[in-house]
Amino acid sequence: xxxxxxxxxxxxxxxxxxxxxxxxxxxxxxxxxxxxxxxxxxxxxxxxxxxxxxxxxxxxxxxxxxxxxxxxxxxxxxxxxxxxxxxxxxxxxxxxxxxxxxxxxxxxxxxxxxxxxxxxxxxxxxxxxxxxxxxxxxxxxxxxxxxxxxxxxxxxxxxxxxxxxxxxxxxxxxxxxxxxxxxxxxxxxxxxxxxxxxxxxxxxxxxxxxxxxxxxxxxxxxxxxxxxxxxxxxxxxxxxxxxxxxxxxxxxxxxxxxxxxxxxxxxxxxxxxxxxxxxxxxxxxxxxxxxxxxxxxxxxxxxxxxxxxxxxxxxxxxxxxxxxxxxxxxxxxxxxxxxxxxxxxxxxxxxxx
Amino acid sequence: xxxxxxxxxxxxxxxxxxxxxxxxxxxxxxxxxxxxxxxxxxxxxxxxxxxxxxxxxxxxxxxxxxxxxxxxxxxxxxxxxxxxxxxxxxxxxxxxxxxxxxxxxxxxxxxxxxxxxxxxxxxxxxxxxxxxxxxxxxxxxxxxxxxxxxxxxxxxxxxxxxxxxxxxxxxxxxxxxxxxxxxxxxxxxxxxxxxxxxxxxxxxxxxxxxxxxxxxxxxxxxxxxxxxxxxxxxxxxxxxxxxxxxxxxxxxxxxxxxxxxxxxxxxxxxxxxxxxxxxxxxxxxxxxxxxxxxxxxxxxxxxxxxxxxxxxxxxxxxx
Numbered sequence: 001x002x003x004x005x006x007x008x009x010x011x012x013x014x015x016x017x018x019x020x021x022x023x024x025x026x027x028x029x030x031x032x033x034x035x036x037x038x039x040x041x042x043x044x045x046x047x048x049x050x051x052x053x054x055x056x057x058x059x060x061x062x063x064x065x066x067x068x069x070x071x072x073x074x075x076x077x078x079x080x081x082x083x084x085x086x087x088x089x090x091x092x093x094x095x096x097x098x099x100x101x102x103x104x105x106x107x108x109x110x111x112x113x114x115x116x117x118x119x120x121x122x123x124x125x126x127x128x129x130x131x132x133x134x135x136x137x138x139x140x141x142x143x144x145x146x147x148x149x150x151x152x153x154x155x156x157x158x159x160x161x162x163x164x165x166x167x168x169x170x171x172x173x174x175x176x177x178x179x180x181x182x183x184x185x186x187x188x189x190x191x192x193x194x195x196x197x198x199x200x201x202x203x204x205x206x207x208x209x210x211x212x213x214x215x216x217x218x219x220x221x222x223x224x225x226x227x228x229x230x231x232x233x234x235x236x237x238x239x240x241x242x243x244x245x246x247x248x249x250x251x252x253x254x255x256x257x258x259x260x261x262x263x264x265x266x267x268x269x270x271x272x273x274x275x276x277x278x279x280x281x282x283x284x285x286x287x288x289x290x291x292x293x294x295x296x297x298x299x300x301x302x303x304x305x306x307x308x309x310x311x312x313x314x315x316x317x318x319x320x321x322x323x324x325x326x327x328x329x330x331x332x333x334x335x336x337x338x339x340x341x342x343x344x345x346x347x348x349x350x351x352x353x
Numbered sequence: 354x355x356x357x358x359x360x361x362x363x364x365x366x367x368x369x370x371x372x373x374x375x376x377x378x379x380x381x382x383x384x385x386x387x388x389x390x391x392x393x394x395x396x397x398x399x400x401x402x403x404x405x406x407x408x409x410x411x412x413x414x415x416x417x418x419x420x421x422x423x424x425x426x427x428x429x430x431x432x433x434x435x436x437x438x439x440x441x442x443x444x445x446x447x448x449x450x451x452x453x454x455x456x457x458x459x460x461x462x463x464x465x466x467x468x469x470x471x472x473x474x475x476x477x478x479x480x481x482x483x484x485x486x487x488x489x490x491x492x493x494x495x496x497x498x499x500x501x502x503x504x505x506x507x508x509x510x511x512x513x514x515x516x517x518x519x520x521x522x523x524x525x526x527x528x529x530x531x532x533x534x535x536x537x538x539x540x541x542x543x544x545x546x547x548x549x550x551x552x553x554x555x556x557x558x559x560x561x562x563x564x565x566x567x568x569x570x571x572x573x574x575x576x577x578x579x580x581x582x583x584x585x586x587x588x589x590x591x592x593x594x595x596x597x598x599x600x601x602x603x604x605x606x607x608x609x610x611x612x613x614x615x616x617x618x619x620x621x622x623x624x625x626x627x628x629x630x631x632x633x634x635x636x637x638x639x640x641x642x643x644x645x646x647x648x649x650x651x652x653x654x655x656x657x658x659x660x661x662x663x664x665x666x667x668x669x670x671x672x
Contacts, residue, residue, distance in 0.1 A: 080420070114456025115420060122452045126444045132410045133445070136417020136425075143373075143399050144421060163440070166410025173405055328455035329447070329490045331513035334542075334588040 009201050011215055011247055014222035015284045021222050026290050028073075032221055033285055034299050035069035035093050040278050041303035042089045042098065046105065049311060050256045055105040059085045060252040063219070066277035067183050067246045068153070069093065070224025074232050075151060082121045082134040082152040086183060090153070094118040098310025099317070109320045112328075119148075128158035131167030131180070138176035138235070149177035149235040151228070157188025159205060160196055168241070172209040177235035179228060180211075180243045183218065185250035190263040206243035218246030219277040222284075251276065322348065355525045357499035357532045358388045358464075361506040362426075364536055366396050372510055373418065375402040376411065376428030385430055386466055386525055408434060412441040412463060416449060419459045426510060432467035432519070433476035439484055446515045447490030462509045466522035468560050468609055469641075470656050472649045479646055480559075480610035485517040486586045486619075492516045492541055493586040497524070497562035500532045501584060504539030512541060521560035528563065542588035546597070550579035553603040553666050556594065556620060558583040561607045561657060568662035576670055586616055594620065595628050602633035605665045607657050612640040634672035637665045 014021055024032075043062050049055045061068070064086060072081060072093045083090045089101050096118055104111030104123060115121045121137075124130035134152035141148045158164050159182060171178040184202055186193045199205060206213030212234070216227040224246055231242035249272040253260050260269075285291035322344055326337040366372050374389055380403035383390030392401035404411050408429055415425040429435035442463070449459050463485075469478035486493045492514055496502040502520060509516035547562055548569055553576055555565040562582045569578035581597050583590065598604050604624055606617035621636040639657045647655050 109454065112452060112454035112456070114453050116457060121420070122449065126440075129413060129441065129444055132413025132441070133417040133420070135410075136414035137420045138417070139414065140418040140421025140423050143423070146421075150417075162437075163409060163413060166405075166407035167413060169405055169407065170410050170414050328453075329451040330492075331450070331455075331458060332588075335591070336589075 008215055009203070011217040012223045012227055013217045013220050014226060015220045015280055016217070018287075021226050024222070024225070029285060029290055030295075032069055032073050032225065033281060033291065035073065036065040036221060036278050036281060037299045038092055038303045038306065039065040039068055039089055041300065041307055042092060042101070045307040045311070046102075047256065049102070054311060054315065055102060056107050057255055057257050058105055059088060059255045061086050061089070062252040063248060063250070063272065063276045064183060064185065066221035066281065067181070067218045067224050067248060070221040071151060071153070071179070071181050071228045071244075074225050074228035075149075078119065078148040079232070080119045080121065080134070080137050080148060080150040082124065082130040082137075082150060084124050084127070084130065084153050084155065084158070086155060087153045088123050091118055091120045094120050096120065097313070098306055099313035102310050102314040103317065106314060108314070108317060109324045110317050128154050128161035128163040128167070130154070131158070131164050132170060134178055135167045135171035135174070135176050138171060138178040139174040142175075142177055147236060149179065149232060151179040151181055153181050153183060155188060156182065156184040156186060156193050156196055156202060157191065158182070159202055168205075168209050168211075168243070171241040172211050175238065175240035178241040179231040179235060180241055181228065182243065182245045183248065184245050185218070185248045187250045187254070187264070189254045189258060190260070201245065203243060203245040209241075209243070211241050211243055213243040213245065215245045215247065218248030219275065219280060221277060221281050248277070354496070354499045354502045354520070354528045355386050355388055357503040358506055358520065359390055360532065361503040361537075362389060362392055363395070365507055365510045366392060366400060368536065369424065371422060372424045372426065373400050373402065374426045374428070375404050375415065377404060377406055377430050379403060379428050384428060386522065389428065408438040409440045412438040412446060415461045416441065416445055416459065419461055420457065424460045424510060426462040426464065429463060429465035431477045432465055432479040432481050435463070435465050435481060438463065442485070442491065443488050447488045450514070451490060458513045459515050460513050461515050462506070462518060463515070464506065464509070464518040464520060466525065467519040468521045468523050469646055469652055470523040470560065472652075475646075475648065478652065480608070480641065482519055482586060483610060483615055485519075486616060490515065492588065493519065494541055494584065495519045495521070495558040495586065496584065497521065497528070497547070497557075497559055497582050499528055499530055500537065501539050501545070503532050504537045505541070505584065507536070507538045508541050511538065516541070519559065523560040524563060539584065541585045542590055543584065544590035544593035545582040545584055546579065546593070547582045548578065548580040550577040550601065552576040552578065552601055553605065553669060554579045554581055554597040554601045555605050555607060555662065555666070556581045556583065556597075557607040558586065559609075561609060564657065564659060565607055565662060568659045568666065571659060571663050572666055576666060578666065591623060594623065598624055598628045599631040602631055603669045604632070605637045605639060605662065605669060607639045607662055609641045609657055611643045612638060613643050615640055634669050637669055639665050
């Protein structure tokens with residue numbers, strides 16, 4: 001069994017060190033930026049749509065775009081993504097229409113998608129329970145001799161859950177090709193990391209599973225990309241799972257229903273906002289001369305158009321038929337569900353006895 | 354019965370190479386009750402997998418295995434040890450197909466030895482069927498004969514939906530009767546008339562079926578007793594239940610789980626809704642009590658007994 005040292009606590013960085021990442025040319029660097037702009041636009045528009053009453057309660061991911069885009073860009077299309085609700089729009093990077101994700105937040109069944117069409121699992125609402133799914137998918141692919149791996153997104157709070165532990169341990173024991181990607185934004189609603197763990201760093205948990213851990217600046221998209229790519233390469237080569245701790249800071253409320261002023265350090269939030277991840281990457285690209293005003297404006301307009309079309313399409317969707325209450329839970333539904341639907345239709349049709 | 358379960362595994366793993374067995378001690382040891390004996394040697398350690406001790410992780414991993422194209426059969430070592438897996442069962446297993454708009458199937462099986470009367474330590478004796486049957490999106494099967502144990506497990510493995518199979522461990526070794534060779538499938542949702550009668554129907558499943566048959570023997574000459582073995586709780590063979598109730602006009606439901614909100618209450622409600630005019634007396638229940646399953650020196654007093662069933666039948670006949 002390999003001897004593992006405790007994880008490095010120092011955050012890996014690229015942007016602040018003005019390094020470049022091997023294998024990322026101008027095209028790839030811009031694609032990453034495009035993905036971040038798309039996610040940022042989705043998120044900012046969603047907060048507005050919520051305030052306008054056009055979508056329901058929404059989990060904001062502002063300043064998480066570097067972690068989401070950086071990690072996904074390190075994957076191949078055959079690799080599976082297991083999002084938590086914080087990564088609700090991650091499917092946009094895999095071709096899921098914006099309208100579909102907006103439907104999900106509008107509580108409309110048109111927000112369903114088939115994970116196998118995009119290799120993106122359903123948005124996981126309960127904390128950490130997607131981690132065993134990702135372990136099982138990754139292990140199952142390996143057993144079938146396929147090369148795909150899986151990446152599970154989860155937050156700092158999730159590391160306290162049994163499901164995280166069981167999934168991580170399963171993946172380690174089975175040497176499943178899995179990236180355990182922890183978005184450590186240091187808050188689980190109002191619970192700070194210090195109330196979540198006594199570990200000096202979450203990356204130290206990797207040692208307990210006998211797997212490597214990497215700690216990275218979660219606001220640095222290139223550092224996230226590089227770290228995830230290392231984990232993916234190891235997974236694909238048969239080296240099993242890696243725990244990636246991406247350290248960031250939640251500068252927005254947990255969700256639209258949350259008011260963090262009761263518990264958060266507002267000065268720290270302001271300071272973190274000054275260093276938010278999209279701006280950091282934008283300045284980096286401008287320093288390299290890759291991004292100029294025109295291109296930036298074009299990318300932002302493209303994303304804005306996509307969202308404008310997406311919400312229009314979502315709002316044009318007819319109400320779901322009540323038959324959807326009874327369909328899809330079973331391939332072969334019990335007969336009682338047919339009777340229930342017939343009764344419901346009768347009453348909705350005004351035929352009340 | 355346990356040999357029949359083992360036989361089902363050998364047949365189904367041979368038939369379909371996407372079937373994979375996983376659980377605690379299922380591989381090297383062949384299961385604590387030997388239900389999975391010989392599978393690891395015959396099909397390899399990748400088809401019969403010893404897992405870490407983590408019931409929620411086990412079931413959650415099975416969800417992911419389905420996504421990768423496997424048909425996983427998980428073993429929960431004992432009834433009460435399955436409770437951690439309810440997290441995954443309720444939050445994901447019963448909902449995932451629905452969540453994908455029917456696009457993705459989750460053909461997984463959760464099987465476990467269940468029930469009391471075996472002189473076992475605490476938490477090796479529970480009857481948790483209500484938790485499972487109350488969860489939308491899953492099906493629940495409970496065999497009472499060796500042939501059904503084989504056939505229902507095969508049906509569960511082949512079914513496109515998640516199926517929980519509860520195997521009555523009280524009769525794992527005592528129930529001995531012929532089992533068909535080779536492929537044998539008992540369709541989910543078809544009850545079995547274990548015994549025909551005219552005066553009263555005993556409705557049961559699992560280990561309570563042979564108990565009801567013994568009660569019927571005791572009542573021989575006094576009352577003609579029908580015994581209906583439900584075999585699956587979801588989908589429920591409502592037709593068979595209502596037909597028997599209409600025929601005898603008297604129903605006693607026997608379950609070893611605690612009474613309150615148990616499956617017997619559901620059956621009684623269906624009879625009240627759909628058979629009220631056919632009934633000649635109240636629907637009675639003989640059940641475990643609303644207490645924690647006791648230590649084994651007093652478990653016989655907890656379990657429904659032949660005497661309690663006979664007593665209920667006599668009360669109903671005298672109504």
